Every structure is written in structure tokens, then in C-alpha cells.
Amino acid sequence: MDSDLSHIIEQALLYASPLPLGPKPVDLNDADNVHQKVTVLHEPSCHADNMTSLVAAKNDLLTSEDGIHRFVEEMETFPTITSNEVRSKDLMGSDNSNEDINPHINLDITDNLHSSWLSKVNRSTDSEIIGEELTSALKVVQRCQPTLQEGELVIGSNPQPSDLQPKIKRKRNRVKNPDPPPEAILPPCKICDEKSSGYHYGTNTCEPCKAFFRRTLKKKEVNYQCKCQKGEQEMWKQGPYKNGCPACRYERCLMMGMSQNAIKIGRYTTNHKNKNIKEVKTLEAQEKSLNKNLGTSLSNGNQTISTVEVVIIENQSSDLNEPIAGTSYCIELQKGMDEGNLLEIAFTQAADNTSLESLISKMLSSASGEGTGCQSSPTEFSQGSSSSFQQSKDSELHSSQSTGLTQKSSSESASVTTIPHYLRMGITLKEIDTIVKTLTEAHRTTQLIQSVPIEQVRQRQAEYLEKYHLKTQLFGEMRAISRAEFTEFFKATGIEIDGRNEEIECALNFFQKRIAFLVAFAKSIPGFRDLSLDDQASLIKASRVESSILSSYRQMMLNFDQKTQILITPWGREFHLKEIDGILPCDLIYQRIKYSERVHGLGMTYQEEAVLRALLTMAPDRCELHDPDRCAAMQEKLFVCLQHLLTVRHGGPGRMLFKIMDIITDFRKLTEAENTIDRTYIKPHIMKEKYSLLREFMA
Amino acid sequence: MDSDLSHIIEQALLYASPLPLGPKPVDLNDADNVHQKVTVLHEPSCHADNMTSLVAAKNDLLTSEDGIHRFVEEMETFPTITSNEVRSKDLMGSDNSNEDINPHINLDITDNLHSSWLSKVNRSTDSEIIGEELTSALKVVQRCQPTLQEGELVIGSNPQPSDLQPKIKRKRNRVKNPDPPPEAILPPCKICDEKSSGYHYGTNTCEPCKAFFRRTLKKKEVNYQCKCQKGEQEMWKQGPYKNGCPACRYERCLMMGMSQNAIKIGRYTTNHKNKNIKEVKTLEAQEKSLNKNLGTSLSNGNQTISTVEVVIIENQSSDLNEPIAGTSYCIELQKGMDEGNLLEIAFTQAADNTSLESLISKMLSSASGEGTGCQSSPTEFSQGSSSSFQQSKDSELHSSQSTGLTQKSSSESASVTTIPHYLRMGITLKEIDTIVKTLTEAHRTTQLIQSVPIEQVRQRQAEYLEKYHLKTQLFGEMRAISRAEFTEFFKATGIEIDGRNEEIECALNFFQKRIAFLVAFAKSIPGFRDLSLDDQASLIKASRVESSILSSYRQMMLNFDQKTQILITPWGREFHLKEIDGILPCDLIYQRIKYSERVHGLGMTYQEEAVLRALLTMAPDRCELHDPDRCAAMQEKLFVCLQHLLTVRHGGPGRMLFKIMDIITDFRKLTEAENTIDRTYIKPHIMKEKYSLLREFMA
């Protein structure tokens, strides 16, 4: 830290010498250099040469972002811009603040036109910094604009002087912003989570959503048809989402309070600005700081929600998802999901005393047909034959034509016209495609998705926070009653101090449900069912942590509020992190949250998520298998699928893949940790017959 | 819609008369500058000059023909354009953003129309800013239009001043686009190489291919039958192609990433547009330079050793690295390696009390040129390698080129439009080849290779085993003296029970040497040295376990005998696994051995190993970096290299890659384990100054 200085010097030296800085180092402070550069730039004859040297110089200055750098960079790219591309407005310079269009380009054009006299003038210019010169120059030009127009108008229409003045003034405003865009901080689009462009119709939205809403407003009759797939409507309800469905989009717009009347124009009030900032901060905090905070936040978790914006909505359609009053939080199974069969088995059969093995085995073998849940997709995948493309109506399966999702992909992938390496093996693209579709579908239908908008969740959390405070005031920290104490007390007296056993029952119940989902998903993995039942069971068990995190992390992000430290469990209860220790080990929960955040941070698409989930499920080295090779072969295919997805999305799987691998690694640790915890915490509770499925999993 | 009529009339009027704006010059408020500018622009005499210089300048800037050329073309043809063809809005200039119409055209129009009077406007030279003046001038001209029109209207319709404002606005609307082909620049169809019609389903495709893909999407069941002739399938894989085969066509669509979710709609961003242009440029450039590259890269590939197992070298110069007396077990540094510089610093400098940071930094910065270390000994190695069988194997595989570049050469006869294989993310095959070579070389020269044949080793192990048995018979299990006991004893009495401290010194010494190697290798990674020194250091530290295992596992396999459980350490001592615990935690050694076995089990080639080592070194997610992105970019390249190598070797990297990833994953666990162990075992020993380098690594 303190040795930094010398270190920096070292570095400086290092970089200074060996690298070819180009003829004239770019030195911002030195006027001469600067001028030179400018001159150079405008000297047609020198053009090419200087270009290269400038570029070279640029590359040497690693960190700096400043004017010249950018300038140089643009010079570099400029040549590719053809005349078509330059908008007249750019040339005219009256354009206000287009961030993409760079003024320097204008310069260059101009240069080209007039290089002869330009270069001369330029040299004699004073010792200002280039960028500024340029911009100021721009400014001047722009000034001319309005004025001129003014003149014309006078001619044509006999204007009143009074008219003239304001006009000029107004025009001036438009004068260039010399410095880079301050780039106001804004929370993301409430509708689609994209980068928002401001507060539109009463809500922070992106430009597209704004336009969409405007168009809709203009319509005399709104009759959008919902184009959503199975679980997508829930996604819309839950939070920002994006797919091609205008009906749901519009509905969400309304949900978020967009309307003509909510319009607000003009400059932000400080208040509003602060609100924005706060909101962003909150979001960021949520994304990042969980790790460090936990320790401390456990002790001081009584901050109030100051920044959560509770959007008050007149919700006309509070139909199905209305959480019931006080506590009962509604868990919605996928509507489309025909879970009957599966769960039936899971729960009914569990009642008898079949051997543990046979329990899962039954679940596994039961859904041999299409009948069960997610299996509607191709079942017999086995060895790459994939002959049966019974995508039934899934043609649009993941039709989430997430418009705009691809912008990223387009940005990177240059000219990849060749078949990637990873495809050189037996697997065909078609197969990949099918696998991905199948898995995505299965993934979507084997997770619990609540359709409660985040605002409601937060609200509920806020409410609970108050309750919690009250409780703690009355009884002191709930946490004080440790699990050990409780058990002791319970054994001795038969009295549940705080009714936690009931809670535990709920939790266990939920766990069993989730297991059913895990099984269902696993079964949908192409080839999975070709394995022996034993192996199937082993795999599912071994991957339960991964699979369940991948299937629930989005919910987790929704249901846990960093600020208040309040978690709403999937079975619908609120807990402050501090009190949860009585039911489940706090650490476990915490770990889960942490991992959820990490996964969330990856920003995977649904498809990637699904494939990864499958990949992790099919891990032959996680457990003893009868036929590990077969499993490995399938896993390999899944890996190829994942690679393909990543490659397609960001012109190269590179970084993402590593990040994922990194998390996988840690997943294993988590699994280990959970295994121990489960044994101590859960096991004692699952002796009841109805939890035999669970028991099996804990074996 | 409604304003159309009047608008049309307006237009008609406008164009009907040759637009004599009237003698009144544009009168500006502060007009001098502007006037001048205008003058310049419209000075017929200047015109030609500017034009030509412009063109000249342009040609410097780009290779391509289109941009300005087209512009020039348009300039020339413009006069013939009739009113229909020009949008009024363009003329009027107040229009906001037509990107396709080139401003210059406007300029020219105006020029032509008005040159008569415009040129007369006085030109008082003024040394104000230039480029902008120009643009302003442009604007002026354009603004004239509407005004003028206004004037016209006045004549015709007796306007009220109040009317004026809105009118201008109205004009902008809805002028039909009569304009000629704006014809955006687009790269060709990625599927069939035809002229593309845009970005469809995430890819630039032609209209037919788009339709084809759409139809396919709509199908519920895709069962195309391949109708390809022999060889045609390869064509499809290779690049854009076209024959009647829907199966392959679809396959390629998927390949190129077409999909529902890749849909992007709406207007292009400037960015996207630029990307297109760039891509077109790149394509053009590639076509040109392809042949050259191929020629050169083919000719300079003289590297042969790819699968060397153990390189045996007769060592004449066992200079500085002389290990410990007693048993003379020879550790050889690569002869050619000019390590002096490096190690010097590592060891000499270590003596003084420089801060830790600067220590590594110095090592990092020392080898600024190519001169150092691993870079220097390419030739010797190939001589030294005795293994002839590999060569033959190699030549079978891919004749001269180790990286399989030959494939390309074989296909070079293909259509010109075919882009080389493996050309992703801007990486050319040549680049891959170079990287691989560099790394292989570096890898080879930054590891300790002993020159003892395995028989000798085994023999020695056998001998030691006897000794060991004797010892244990005499003293009982060595292991009995635990580290704790020893430390205690040593502290108390100052007596080393079994001279283990000496051993430890040896080990530490060796570790330091190895660090030097790690650094040297890292530095040879292309791009590594572009990172900041801090980052470099962080990366090296973070990857030390991986890198050292990859550089030593072969030795490890050689030096550890599973049967006897006897290990010969790299610093030349024998140990039974049981006794080693006194010096290093047995578990660590054991882990190392285990991992070495795993890696060995992969059967990687030397090249793969080298690339993998580099890949692992360049892991941006392992540690905090100032510039993770840059690092990630390089890592991606390395990843491509690895993929390429694997692909070449076994026609598909699939499984292998996955296995590797799997091991990588576990490496991280190992790293963590070692970090803890290091802290407890090693740290206490490295307080001596000469171990400061080591100390830094343990930080």
C-alpha cells in the first residue's frame, strides 16, 4: 500500500521504455505535442503514417481513458465509416448529445473536405487541449446554426424581435456537451430489466419499453394476445421480464404504474435524483455485498427499508396469486405441469414402508411414458440417436424471443463463419438444439415459480420486519433459544416453545416436493433413463444441492431481502435470518443465499441454466455408479451443449465457462457442508413415515 | 398523412423554381465566420480541390471502395436527381436523423443551387475554428431550405407568424422515401454467402435463408434428410454453402447461432452498424491476405516434438542448480535457458529487504526483451529430444505443422470466400500456431527435467527402500516423530532430531527455484506482460499450484513409485511416504501425487499441456485484478488454442476438454488445501531473508 509509489514508478519505467511509444508520446500536458498531433491528423499526406503511430501510442497508454485516447481510437475506427453512415446532423453539429456519434468523426470529415486550409489554421491555434479545441469548435459552429436560421426566418416572415431572442437562446442550449456524458445513474427498467433511459410515464423504463407503452397508448383499442409459454406469465408477474408477448408486457407496464397521468417532465428534483441513486445502491448492494455483510448484518439487522420503492398499484387482476392474508404464502406449482403422477408417487407411496431404494426407483421408473410432467419432451434420447423429435407443440418452446437479448452476442462475435471445434464430434447441431429445448422446458416446469411481484414481496418483508422488531422487543432475540435448548426443553416437557416443529414440518414437506422436482428434471435429461435405476437414484442424490440451487436461485434472489435480512421461505413463511436458526441451520441458509447470488451473478440464460443443471446432475464422478462411462458420455454431450450456448451468446465460451466451472467447484464444497448439516439437523426430524423420501435422500 | 398534401405542394413549389433564394444573403447575427465558411463551401473554384483532397484522404484511410467513393459518385450524379428523389426533409436539413442520406449531398445540392449568390458572399478570413465552422456552414445551408420554403409559402399563402412555427415542424413528416438505394452495408449471408438482407434470428442471412429458418422453426418435427453428395457436407461445415440440402442448411443455421432467442429487432445501433462495416472490411482483408499468411506459416513450422514424454538430456552444465550433496541426483535446468538474469534477481535481490511486491515485480520486469529465459532455447531442444517415435507419429498426424495448420492448406483451394477454420474471435490459425509454439517452448524450458532414466530411478528407489526398512527397524516408524513433537523438541533443545531442518531448507530452496520458473513461464504467455505488474504477480501467485503441477507431473510420475511408496523429491532426496510428514505434510504430497496421476491420465501432449498451463495462469477469476477483462480476453484466446489442439488431435475436443475442465475444477480445491497447509507448515520456515520470494508467494 505504502510502497505503491515506488511501485508505480517502477511500472511507469517499465512501460515507458520497452514499448514503442511511437514518434511522439502523447502527452496531454504538453501543448506542443498536442498540436502536433492535431496537425498531423489533418495533414492529408501524413495521414496514414500518423495514424498508425498514434494507434501504437494509444495502445501503450493502458489505463488512461481521456480525451486524446478516445480521439485516437476513433480515428482508428473512423476509416470504416462510409459516407452513408454519417448523419447529416453529425456534420451539422447541432445535434445535442449523441453519445454514440462522436464529434471527432465530424472533425475528420470536415478535415477531409477542407484539409487544405484546415491544417493551416489548426497549427496556429492556441495551446488548448485538443479535445477541447474540437468541442469548442463544434460549439461555435453550432451557434452559427440557429442564428442563420433566424436570419432566414426574418426574411421570410417578418418576425418580431422578441421572437428572435428566445429562439437563439434555445438553440444555444443544444450546444454540444464537451465532456463525456455524465451518465446519470438510474435503476434498470422496471419492465424488462434492461438499462433504463429515464423516468417514463411514471416509471423507470428503457427506451423500448417506453416506446412500446407510447404506442399502446396511441392505440384506440388494445387487444394484445398473450403469446407466453408455460411458465412465462409467472415470470412477468414476478419481476422484470422480456419475451415477445405484448399482452404481458403491457400488463406489466400497467402494473408498474405507467400511465398518461403519471407523466413527469423536466429536470429531476433532488429528491427524485436521490431516490434513484438510493435505489441503485440498494440493488448493487444486494448483488454484491452479501458475503461480507452477513456476519455483521446478523447482529444489526434492524435497518428499515428506506429505499424500497413500494409501488402502489390498483391491481385489477389480483386473481390467483393473492397471497393470503397474514402468513400463507402461496406456492404455485406450474399450472401446466401435470405433477399428479409424480407427486402422487412421491407422497402416497411414501406412506408404506417400501425400502428406500425402491421409493426413488418407483418415482424413476414410474414415468416411463409421456404422462409425467416434464416428460412430454423426447424421452428416448439415448445415444445421440435422438430420432424422435416429438417437440409436440414445443415448436416455440423457448420462444422467448427476448428481443434485445442478443445485442451482446452481436457485439462480440465477429466473423465466425466456421464450424466451431466443439462440434466436431458425433453430436449434431440438431441434437444440441433438441436437447437444449427439452431441458429448458423441463427446467422451467420443475421449479417453483411464484407469481408474486417483487414489490409485494418486499412489502411483506417490510411488514414482517416490524413484527420481528416487536417480537424481539418483547422476548429478546429469538435466537437465544438455541436448537439444543429447544430440543431439550421439548423432550422434557413435550411443549414446543415457539411452535417451531410445525415450521419444520412445512420445511420438510417442501423439501419433499422439491425432491420430486429434482427427479422429474433428471428424468427429462436425454439418456438419463437409460441408466440403471440405482444409478439414476445415485445421481439425483449426489446432485441435489446443485440442481435445487439452479432451480431456485431466482426465487431466492426475490425472496431474500438483503436490507432487512428477511427471507421468505419457499413454503411461505417469513423469517429473519436470525431466527431461522431454530429451524434450519442459519449457516446453511446463508450459504444457499450466497450461492444463489453467485449464480445469479453469472447472468445465465434459462437455457444455459437448464443445461448446466443437467450437466451437474449427470456427474459420474460424484458418486459410485454401475455404469459411469455411459453417464460420462451423456455428460459430455451436455457439456457440448453448454459450450454451444455460450459460444453463440458471446462469440466465444471463454470466460463464462470458466466462471461456471469455478462455481461448480464450490458447489461441491457446499454439498459436503450440507450433507453434514442435514445429518444433524434434518435427520432427527424425518423419522416419520411420510418423509421416507427425504430420508432416502439423506442416506 | 394529412399534411401530405400541402407538403407535396410545397415540395413541388420548391423544386419547380430553381430556388433562387433571393439576393438577400443569409444574415446572421455574428455572421462573419459563418459567411466565410459558407463562402468556402460554395466557392466553385475550391470545390474541385476539396473534392480531390477528400478522396485522397479517404483512400488513405480505407482500403475499401465504398464509403466515399459512393459519396463521390453521388456527388456527380446528383444534379440529375429530380425532386422526387430527394426527400424534402433532407433538403430542409432541419430533419433530425436520416442516416442514409449523406450530408454531403445536401451540401452539394445547396451548392449547386446557390452557388451563384453564395459565392459572392464576402469572405473575410478569420482564424477561428475550422471543422466546426464547416459543419455549421453546412447546417446553415440546410437551414436555408426550410426558411426558404417558408418564404415561398408566405408568398403563396399569406401566413401568420404564429403559423410559422408549427409549420416547420409539420413539414418534417412523412415525406415518402423515394430515395435511391440506401443499401446498408451488410456482411454476406452466413449460411449461403448470398447477399444478406439483414440480421435475422441472430445472424446475418439472406432472405431465403431467413425464410427457410422460419419455416423450420414452425415445424413441430424437423426431419430433414440430407441430400448431400459426397464431400458436400464438408463444404457446409467449412463455410457458407448452398445446395438443395435442407438438413445441412438447417444444421448450419443452428451452427451460426440462429434461434428464436437470438432475435433482435428494431433499428440498428450505431454500434451494430459499425460492427457490420468492420466485419465486411475484415472479410475483404482476409480474402486478400489469406494466401500470404498461409504461405509463411507453413514454411516456418519446424517444430516437431509434440508428445515427448520425458526429455532426457545429457547435462554438461549443472551449474547453479546443484542440489544437495549426499545423493547426487541431478536436476537439470534447460541448457539453453538463460536463467541467470531471472534467478539472479530472485535470489540475490531477495537478500535485501525490498518489499515483497517489488521482488516479484522485479522478476517480472527484468526480462523486458525477448532475450530472457525461456525464449532463447528453441533450437537446442529439438536436438536434444531423442524420442524418434513421436516424430513419426507426429508426421503421420499432421505433417509439418504441429498445430494442424495443414488442414487449412488442404482446403485453401476452396472457394475464396471460405474463411479459414478455427477463425474465431479474430484469431487466425497462424496466431494460434504461434501461440502454441511459444508456449510449448516456454513450457519446456521452465520445468525441471531430470536426465535420469527410469530404470535408474526405480533402482534407486529400491535401494532406498531397503535402507528405509532398516531404519524403521532400528528406530521404529519415522513417522512417529510428528512435526509437532519435533518442533517442540527443537525449540526446547535446539537439537534437530533427524536433521530435518536441513531437508526443509532444501525443499524451500527448490520451491524458490520453481517460482522463478513459474514467473518465467507466465511471462512468455502472449499478452501476459501487457498486464500491470500487480496483476501479473497476482496471476502467478494464484496459479502456482496448477502451473507447478503441470510442469512437474511427468517428473512426479517418474519419481514416485507406487509400489514402494518411495518418492524422490525434485531436490534429490528419497523419502518413504511415511517419513515425509516430518518435512512436508504428507497429505500435501499425497495430493500432489494423486493429481499428477490424474493429469497424467489425461494423456495430454506437450503442447496441450503448455497451453493448459498458460490458460490456467491467465485465470482472471482467481484473484483480484485491475484489468480482468484484458486478462480474460487473453485467456479466451488460449482456450481457443486448446480447443484447437484437442480438435486436431482427436477430431473433437468434447470429452477431453471436459475431462480437463473437471480436473481444473479440482485443482482449485487443491490450491485451497495447499494454501492452508502452506500457511501452517511452510510459513514458519521462511522467515529467513533468502526466502522472501517464497514468503511473498505465501502472502
Next chain:
DNA sequence: AAATCAGGTCACAAGGTCAG
């Protein structure tokens, strides 16, 4: 004067249609 938004414009792609 600067910030900030409603609204407008139109380049652009999805999906449909229909004649080959």
C-alpha cells in the same frame, strides 16, 4: 442553463402470403 422527457421518425426484422 442544464436536465429530462413525450413524442416523432423511420430503419429494421418477424411473420404472413402466394405464385412458382
Next chain:
DNA sequence: CTGACCTTGTGACCTGATTT
């Protein structure tokens, strides 16, 4: 089935108006 063409909706970018 193919692909040219059409219709419809989207969203990037701009301007003028409105606030603070």
C-alpha cells in the same frame, strides 16, 4: 418446398417542450 414481397410491430435516435 422455396423465396419475393408485404404487413406489422420494434426500438434507436432525435427534437422540442418542460422543469428546476
